[in-house]
Amino acid sequence: MEPERELRRQPPAGNGRLPLARILAITQADTPGEVIDVEFDDDDDDDGPTYEITVLTPEGRSIELKIDARNGAILEREED
Numbered sequence: 001m002e003p004e005r006e007l008r009r010q011p012p013a014g015n016g017r018l019p020l021a022r023i024l025a026i027t028q029a030d031t032p033g034e035v036i037d038v039e040f041d042d043d044d045d046d047d048g049p050t051y052e053i054t055v056l057t058p059e060g061r062s063i064e065l066k067i068d069a070r071n072g073a074i075l076e077r078e079e080d
Contacts (some may be wrong), residue, residue, distance in 0.1 A: 017069040023051050026072045027065055033057040040069070047075055054080075 024035060037054035049069035056062055066076035 017049055018072050020051075023053070023067055023069070023072060026067060026074070027053050027055060030074060030077070031055045031057065031063050031065060033063070036062075042069075050075065 020038070024038075027035060033055040035053060036056050037052075039052040040049070041052060042049045047066070047068065051065075051067045051069055053065045053067065054062060055065065062080040064076075064078045064080065065074055067074055
């Protein structure tokens with residue numbers, strides 16, 4: 001089984017959200033590099049609670065991922 005898929009299968013913490021360490025592991029599996037920014041958004045929007053994570057790749061690109069805090073699904077991936 002893919003490591004990212006295995007990480008998402010594990011049950012969320014008591015608050016219904018995956019631990020940040022698991023979110024960061026999913027991030028690294030998708031986009032290797034240095035995490036330079038993490039923001040948690042718990043607004044009542046359509047996506048529910050999300051993490052917005054910015055990664056600086058070894059090639060010097062800045063990639064922003066929006067990840068569902070409940071199941072680890074990558075909702076958006078954008079290069080700056």
